[in-house]
Amino acid sequence: MAEKLYGMIAEFRKPEALAEAVKEASRAGYTRLDAFSPFPLRDVAHLLGARTSAIPWIAVVAGLAGAVVQYGSQYWMNVIDYPINVGGRPLHSWPTFIPATLIVAILWAGVATLLGLLIILRLPRLHHPIFAVHGFERASEDRFFLCILSEDPLFDEEGTRRFLETLAPQIVREVPA
Amino acid sequence: MASDVQALTSPVAEVPLSPRFGWAWWVALVISGVLVLLLGYTLMSVVLVGVGVWGVNIPFVWGFDLINYAWWIGIANGASLFAASLVLRQHDLRTAVNRFAEGVAFFAVICAGIFPIFHLGRPWLFYWVFPYPATFQVWPQFRSTLTWDFWAISTHAIVTSLLWYVGLIPDLATLRDRARRKTVKKIYGLFALGWRGSVYQWAYHQRAYRLVAILVLPLILIMQSTVAFEFAVTLVPDWHETRQPLHFVATGLAQGLSIVLLVAVMLRWGLRLERYIDDRDVDLLGKLVLASALVSGYLYIDEIASAFLADPITRQSTLTRMTGDYAGFYWAAIAYSVVIPQLFWLKVARQSVLAGVFVGFSIGVGVWLDRFSIIIGGLQTDYLPSIWRDYTPTIPEWGLFLGTVGLFAALVLLFIRFLPVVSMFETRHDEHLEKS
Numbered sequence: 001m002a003e004k005l006y007g008m009i010a011e012f013r014k015p016e017a018l019a020e021a022v023k024e025a026s027r028a029g030y031t032r033l034d035a036f037s038p039f040p041l042r043d044v045a046h047l048l049g050a051r052t053s054a055i056p057w058i059a060v061v062a063g064l065a066g067a068v069v070q071y072g073s074q075y076w077m078n079v080i081d082y083p084i085n086v087g088g089r090p091l092h093s094w095p096t097f098i099p100a101t102l103i104v105a106i107l108w109a110g111v112a113t114l115l116g117l118l119i120i121l122r123l124p125r126l127h128h129p130i131f132a133v134h135g136f137e138r139a140s141e142d143r144f145f146l147c148i149l150s151e152d153p154l155f156d157e158e159g160t161r162r163f164l165e166t167l168a169p170q171i172v173r174e175v176p177a
Numbered sequence: 178m179a180s181d182v183q184a185l186t187s188p189v190a191e192v193p194l195s196p197r198f199g200w201a202w203w204v205a206l207v208i209s210g211v212l213v214l215l216l217g218y219t220l221m222s223v224v225l226v227g228v229g230v231w232g233v234n235i236p237f238v239w240g241f242d243l244i245n246y247a248w249w250i251g252i253a254n255g256a257s258l259f260a261a262s263l264v265l266r267q268h269d270l271r272t273a274v275n276r277f278a279e280g281v282a283f284f285a286v287i288c289a290g291i292f293p294i295f296h297l298g299r300p301w302l303f304y305w306v307f308p309y310p311a312t313f314q315v316w317p318q319f320r321s322t323l324t325w326d327f328w329a330i331s332t333h334a335i336v337t338s339l340l341w342y343v344g345l346i347p348d349l350a351t352l353r354d355r356a357r358r359k360t361v362k363k364i365y366g367l368f369a370l371g372w373r374g375s376v377y378q379w380a381y382h383q384r385a386y387r388l389v390a391i392l393v394l395p396l397i398l399i400m401q402s403t404v405a406f407e408f409a410v411t412l413v414p415d416w417h418e419t420r421q422p423l424h425f426v427a428t429g430l431a432q433g434l435s436i437v438l439l440v441a442v443m444l445r446w447g448l449r450l451e452r453y454i455d456d457r458d459v460d461l462l463g464k465l466v467l468a469s470a471l472v473s474g475y476l477y478i479d480e481i482a483s484a485f486l487a488d489p490i491t492r493q494s495t496l497t498r499m500t501g502d503y504a505g506f507y508w509a510a511i512a513y514s515v516v517i518p519q520l521f522w523l524k525v526a527r528q529s530v531l532a533g534v535f536v537g538f539s540i541g542v543g544v545w546l547d548r549f550s551i552i553i554g555g556l557q558t559d560y561l562p563s564i565w566r567d568y569t570p571t572i573p574e575w576g577l578f579l580g581t582v583g584l585f586a587a588l589v590l591l592f593i594r595f596l597p598v599v600s601m602f603e604t605r606h607d608e609h610l611e612k613s
Contacts, residue, residue: 039605040376102399103325104332110339121381
């Protein structure tokens with residue numbers, strides 16, 4: 001067939017079957033895999049080697065940056081650029097700078113984490129080849145899918161289809177690119 | 178062929194996707210819509226005429242606007258705090274109530290935000306509290322609590338709305354996939370941002386969601402304390418107390434929990450979600466409400482005790498709150514927010530819809546009366562006897578308050594109509610964990 005494929009997808013009814021299939025596929029040497037499920041599956045993500053450690057780093061770096069920017073701007077504005085004597089209180093009244101510093105640190109950390117999440121996941125995205133698969137809409141409901149991507153070095157239309165069929169799926173389909 | 182898992186969450190998904198929703202929803206939406214119009218009218222009157230339409234005057238420069246602000250922010254913070262701690266503890270209850278607890282927090286923050294902006298007198302200049310390089314070369318005064326409040330409200334609104342939305346994305350994808358009408362599919366699809374449910378996506382999503390939930394906890398405590406600091410840093414004798422933040426955090430938590438309970442029992446009953454918000458969830462929620470009411474009770478005792486230990490002027494002004502013109506508000510606050518919730522010692526009461534609505538409502542009223550008692554009653558006997566007078570809210574002030582209640586109700590009604598009120602993916606996940 002001349003048409004280029006995005007991958008080959010197999011549908012399962014149980015999360016355990018999906019986990020088993022992912023194990024089998026990596027045992028068979030496939031490396032470019034993706035799995036789809038209607039709820040988080042920590043063990044499957046672990047098998048596929050999903051590493052999420054970037055998320056807390058985003059939060060820490062953004063939070064610290066927010067705190068520094070907020071404290072620094074309060075200091076610069078109220079002490080250096082526009083000093084006002086209010087009842088003889090010190091210009092650098094650091095305790096009063098703390099609440100906004102903490103709040104803005106949380107603001108930066110929270111917004112950066114959630115927006116960073118979307119950037120890491122490459123969302124929003126209007127279309128993806130996987131949505132063209134008939135029956136894929138149940139991935140958000142009660143079905144589990146394993147997709148072997150065509151960019152996998154071992155990918156070969158016939159061979160991969162035969163391999164997926166040995167995993168006892170409901171059905172195996174091609175994903176057009 | 179419908180499987181177990183599908184049967185599990187389809188009733189939740191059916192609610193937003195059903196073409197009809199019954200007349201009761203329409204009646205409720207029309208009533209709250211009228212109140213929203215009233216809100217628009219009273220806000221316009223403040224803009225066109227000025228704050229003179231309110232009954233505020235020295236010493237009561239903060240009348241209804243700050244009472245209602247402190248009240249709404251209490252609901253927002255209490256509900257957020259509750260939702261965030263459920264996520265962190267991975268408690269079973271989170272599946273049932275987390276989604277709308279976050280929603281309640283977000284809607285309450287919107288209502289709360291209206292008041293501080295409009296009580297400025299010239300609300301169109303509210304952006305002056307933001308440090309931007311103005312041509313007149315002045316900067317905001319960061320030693321003032323009012324600037325802290327600006328950051329607190331905007332941060333709460335941004336972070337809770339983002340957290341709520343990010344939590345909704347997978348469920349919006351489910352709605353996209355289940356929608357039968359093409360336009361409906363497109364709308365949900367647009368908001369689902371192209372979520373595919375890949376396990377990589379799930380792993381990142383869950384990590385980020387939990388992390389931001391952790392961040393919400395300190396945010397809420399700082400924010401509720403900031404509201405209290407607005408009173409505590411003034412020199413008014415009854416307000417200038419280090420116990421204020423604790424009082425606001427504790428009563429605010431009771432209030433947030435009570436509104437979550439109120440919405441929970443009404444949703445359960447109205448949308449027939451007994452399966453998702455089960456008897457155990459409501460029972461647990463009732464116990465939490467009871468516990469938080471007991472903490473409020475402890476703080477009222479602390480208030481009385483610290484009044485007797487304070488200097489004579491502080492003692493007098495606190496005693497004025499308890500015995501003066503507004504004493505009714507003080508004692509009614511205790512009755513509504515501490516005494517009535519004691520009903521929840523009975524299991525029958527914790528599980529009854531009527532008692533849930535009654536107690537939830539009662540704590541809401543009680544905390545409102547408490548804020549009234551602090552903000553109005555606390556100023557009755559200030560240092561200057563020449564300004565000892567009374568405060569009566571005017572009709573535009575009542576309109577403003579009722580208007581925000583209507584806005585809140587309208588937002589809740591739209592939320593239950595168009596979005597899944599219970600997290601569907603969490604429900605599937607829980608069921609999966611239970612089976613394995």
